[in-house]
Amino acid sequence: MNTATTLGEGVLNWSRYERMGHRYGAIHLETEPNSEQYATWQDAPTGTKGTLVAYVLATRQSGHIGDLFRGIGPSTPKVGEEITLGTGTLFAEYDDGVPRIGVEPEDGRETDWMDPGALYRCHNQTVRLAFRAAGSNA
Secondary structure (H helix, E strand, O other), rough: OOOOOOEEEEEEEHHHHHHHHHOOOEEEEEEEOOOEEEEEOOOOOOEEEEEEEEEEEEEOOOOOEEEEEOOEEOOOOOOEEEEEEOOOOOEEEEOOEEEEEEOOOOOOOOOOOOOOHHHHHHHEEEEEEEEEEOOOOO
């Protein structure tokens, strides 16, 4: 039986360029809100197909304005909620020196690599980020 791999814990956020470019493909975890200390992804199973999931550990109100063009914005989840962020091939990258992680879909689309609504549900929330490899049942 396969299980989800825990990637890290922290406050979920992303670069403004993800929103501006509509990619919504990579996120990062801060050690606390507005911190410049980030989770790193050296042990992440990059190159593996599967699903990126956030488990909500603690909540707070997000100050993000949202994506006005799409009419979506942050909402506060419940502690213990499991939120599926996206499915595809796991990758890690650095953007402006910040270690980011995400999933690239297999269908070749250039936008919405992850679900923007799910991302805004997790914005500024403390989560445990996990990756469920394809074929895993946990």
